[in-house]
Amino acid sequence: MYRIGELAQLCEVKTDTLRFYEKHGLLSPSSRTDTGYRIYSDIDVERLRFILRAKAVGFTLAEISELLSIELDKSNWACADVKGLVDDKLASVEAKIAELNYFQLSLQRLSQACCGGPESAEHCSILEALESSTDSVRCENHNYTNDDTQSITSALDQSTARPSQGK
Known part of the structure; x- marks a missing residue:
């Protein structure tokens, strides 16, 4: 489990970036401590890395959100759907x-x-x-x-x- 600063350091981003992604619904902490600190899991780390890789190849936040929704429900999507998003980009x-x-x-x-x-x-x-x-x-x-x-x-x-x- 990682606090926001630890996750930011692990993925080499600023904590403000994590808050920004949270605000836009791309990332959310797995839980919060009693004092309100965000706690992230290894699954959240992988999700953040997915977001960062998608951002690095030019996808917008809206496009990343769509890719994440496909990622979370792969069995109901075809590879052609993902390729279509990439081809459009x-x-x-x-x-x-x-x-x-x-x-x-x-x-x-x-x-x-x-x-x-x-x-x-x-x-x-x-x-x-x-x-x-x-x-x-x-x-x-x-x-x-x-x-x-x-x-x-x-x-x-x-x-x-x-x-x-x-x-």
Whole structure:
């Protein structure tokens, strides 16, 4: 049996984390002492480790709660149900990665189009692109050749083919 501090130390988390999981219904002490201290069992330790592993691979608290409910009643669930949860999470992560890749490419194009010099920002290509209703960017860096300018503008135009949200 473990008190909250002992469990926290054993699993390398803060006691506030355990209280947070308790508040959200993911973890509850097996019992309490007469003075109100939380007491956790070895089963609670395994449950906490399950929660921490699920959190480490990106599951939300709601998703972890669903996984825990399956874990507690495995005989009434199919492996396909669990795989479905994982596949849904994977699709969500892939959509987020695609969105972040879009942001990265767009920001790279904006950055490459700007000279970044000490001149006034009155004609800054980044601000002009963000103010514009078109997707093309006029490069202000005089070190670029016309071919560079065209490839940057073309790449920015292509980057507006924004990935689907997958929701």
